[in-house]
Amino acid sequence: MHLASLIRPASPADAAGIAHVHVESWRSTYPGMLPDRYLVGLSMAAHEKRWRGLLSGSAPPRGRRTFVAQGAGGGIIGFASCGPQRTGLPGFGGEFYALYLLDQAQGQGTGRRFLSVMAQNLLAAGTRAAMVWVLRDNPSRYFYERLGGDLLAEQPIGFAGTTLMEVAYGWTDLVPLARLAADPRVGG
Template sequence: MYKIRLATLDDLSRIAKVHIDSWRTTYKGIVSQEFIDSLTSEWSEERQKSVITNQNKFIYVAEDISGKIVGFASGGPERMNDQLYKGEIYAIYLLEEYQGKGIGRDLFIAVIKKLKRNGINSVIVLVLEDNISAINFYESLGGLKVKEGSLELQGIQYKDIGYGWMDTSFLTV
């Protein structure tokens, strides 16, 4: 059992733990080990705080029955001035042992519903090309490959793919 709720500033350290732990398992062999090893709680907390304290952005967390945060998802307005997609899912991260249990889908739906309440019905998410489990996840939710780009981490370029939904109303039923 778990529950999904909006994050608060009190959750920052626990969100950072999920963020870093999930990077270490998800991106091993995908991004440089040097980058993964350089991740710190302070880095993650700063990133998440900038989302929580922005009135147009938000984070949802998934808590297990003991209150442990096991995953989170963040979203808000699309950040690259895309003309088609007005909303963006910035991140979805789950601890490895909680993946495949429907929690990621529930976090995704929570973000979509919040965006809809904010008047946003079209959404994009960027995923690294080699993150096959994320690609499969977004495709299973009806995401269509709509663009390609790149992400630079410590001077190394990684190819990313944008998955989009022009109308998310079917996802919230």
């Protein structure tokens, strides 16, 4: 029997679990896209500290939230965060900042549920439209297309000493996305 993971808001106690997923997922997702030296140098301890600080901060901006997925054994198998859009694309008040799952947790519908839970959270904060930036060469961009995102923009970004291309996908109405968690058969 397949047990669905539990998705819930993150607390400071999840910092180590999130850091573990962050480092593992970046190392399996980004070889060939990000410089090897950057991926090798990723530090679990530094990310744990950073996440503990982020999750302990008081009064985050409205709609800013991090969620975690707990596997059947209770460990963190994925995380996602969203909030106000940071990049000035007009017409999209919200942004999906991050969405990462361990390799073994992918392909089971958890990414879809995370995106839906974030859409619900943004709608509850009064934000009707949102977007995401993803590296152009990351095959995960097709996940966002599958979930109904429209290609909005493409731009270069400087990262870890190199220049990368990223693309933006947007949802002008988050309501259908928010409904997915309730009815996983509703597609993009």
